[in-house]
Amino acid sequence: MYERVTSTLGNRPDAISHQEMRQRQKDFCSELPTNSVAIIANNPVSIRSRDTHHRHRFNSYLHYLTGWHGEEGVAVFHHSDGNWNCRLYVQPRDVEKETWTGRRPGLEGALSGWPVDEATSRYELAENLPKMLSNCEEIYHIEGLDASVDEIVKQALRDEPLDPRLILDNLRVIKSEREIELMQHSADLAAYAHIEAMRECKVGMGEWHMQSIIEGCFLYHQSEWAYPSIVGSGDNATILHYNENKDVMIDGDLVLIDAGCExxxxxxxITRTFPVNGKFTEAQKDIYELVLKSQLAGIEACQAGSPWSSMHNATSKILAQGLIDLGILDCTFEEALGDSFNGLYRQFFMHGTGHFLGLDVHDVGGGRQGDGKPERILTPGMIVTIEPGLYFGAWREDIEIDSKWAGIGIRIEDDVLITENGPVVLTAKCPKEITEIEALVGSN
Ligand SMILES: [Mn+2]
Known part of the structure; x- marks a missing residue:
């Protein structure tokens, strides 16, 4: 089943170059005041059971600036009069330990294999860092990642550390050409994984079978999930973060799959919703077509120069009007829509229209800027998701709906690049028209 995927997937683009990461370091450090230090720590390792750990995932900021992907690793930037220095603290070589836990690049390997100026033993951090911090003007640090670094910073500080994310988020929100290539490849692989799941889907299979097809496809292509895969059939599709994936899929139900890779x-x-038996009922079709119409309007609203809220305004108007037209809401359009966050339609569409996408699935950059900050203006190089949905959980006691809608949960989600020439759907290879889906589901 994977051969036809490989044949159409194409080669994986090269990883971000050292030159590009050096430019990121320069862009970051040039925003720091002179004689300041920025510490970028790694994500902590977390215990799964006794002496077994959850699979470690590097910190996105550390990876953005240095490409480092080991479990340990702390980057320390020192900026002074336009010059900057990047020192990476890593675990030194230790053959005895490496025999148990895996090979380490060590200091020499880190210096030659990553775009850093110096590599130092992790065990020297506790001695070096306090000296450095005592001589600098400003300290930038993300708290809550590495307890040992938190402690050093706390000892050295007079006030709260400054937050380097305020600078880095503005850099990360605009994607470079290489980043877009990598995200296109990620989108292609996820699209094909969804197609495989649709092809293999049969009444009586488990939600976990769909999950295994999707995640098997990721793993086969040296990728992995970017977030826990959601496979919800029937009423499970109306629970937004359902990921138990433990129920058998029943004839007549829809299944909603929200899954993506890295x-x-x-x-x-990507989210797709399709009938388990390959044929939409009339009621399912009514809701599906409404969500699709709203999603297409959301994508069309992804225009450079438009404010962030234009995407949500576009989807919500169509959903509010559509719910009235289907007789699900009996009220005026104004009552249905409200201010697009509090209208009656929110009973059935309770989440946002989308989010930034990048090194984090809910990427940094915050579209709806709060605390008096203006909202983001859509700019070429930004990548967002557009994912409206409608959910009529039969289990919900708080809503009154005709039984023909009960148990329908539909979301359609694509990844969209903002360009000068309008939106580019990176996930366009994943079918979403009713005729395409009906032809594909169970076709294998
Ligand atoms: Mn999403």
Whole structure:
């Protein structure tokens, strides 16, 4: 089943170059005041059971600036009068330990294999860092990642550390050409994984079978999930973050799959909803076509120069009007829509229209800027998701709906690149028209 995927997937683009990461370091450090230090720590390792750990995932900021992907690793940037220095603290070589836990690049390997100026033993951090911090003007640090670094910073500080994310998020929100290539590849692989799941889907299979097809496809292509895969059939599709994936899929139900993968850390994020038996009922079709119409309007709203809220405004108007037209809401359009976050239609569409996508699946950059900050203006190089949905959980006691809609949960999600020439759907290879889906589901 994977051969036809490989034949159409194409080669994986090269990872981000050292030159590009050096430019990121320069862009970051040039925003720091002179004689300041920025510490970028790694994500902690977390216990799964006794002496077994959850699979470690590098910190996205550390990876963005240095490409480092080991479990340990702390990057320390020192900026002074336009010059900057990047020192990476890593685990030194230790053959005895490496025999148990895997090979380490060590200091020499880190210096030659990563775009850093110096590599130092992790065990010297506790001695070096306090000296450095005592002589600098400003300290930038993300708290809560590495307890040992938190402690050093706390000892050295007079005030709260400054947050380097405020600078880095503005850099990360605009994707470079190489980043877009990597995200296109991530989108292609996720699209094909969804297609495989549709092809293999049969009444009586388990939600977990769909999950195994999708995640098997990721793994086969040296990728992995970017977030826990959601496979919800029937009423399970109306629970937004359902990921138990433990029920058998029943004739007549829909199944909602929200799954995406990572390529060099860059996420894709796709949702498709389709009938388990391959044929939409009239009621399912009514809701599906409404969600699709709203999603297409959301994508069309992804225009450079438009404010972030234009995407949600586009999807919500169509959903509110559509719910009235189907007789699900009995009220005026104004009552249905409200301010697009509090209208009556929110009973059935309770999440946002989309989010930024990048090294984090819910990527940094915050579209709806709060605390008096203006909202983001859509700019070429930004990548967002557009994912409206409608959910009529039969289990919900808080809503009154005709039984023909009960148990329908539909979301359609694509990844969209903002360009000067309008939106580019990176996940366009994943079918979403009713005729395409009906032809594909169970076809294998
Ligand atoms: Mn999403």
């Amino acid at each position: 390529i060099d850390g860059y996420a894709s994020d």
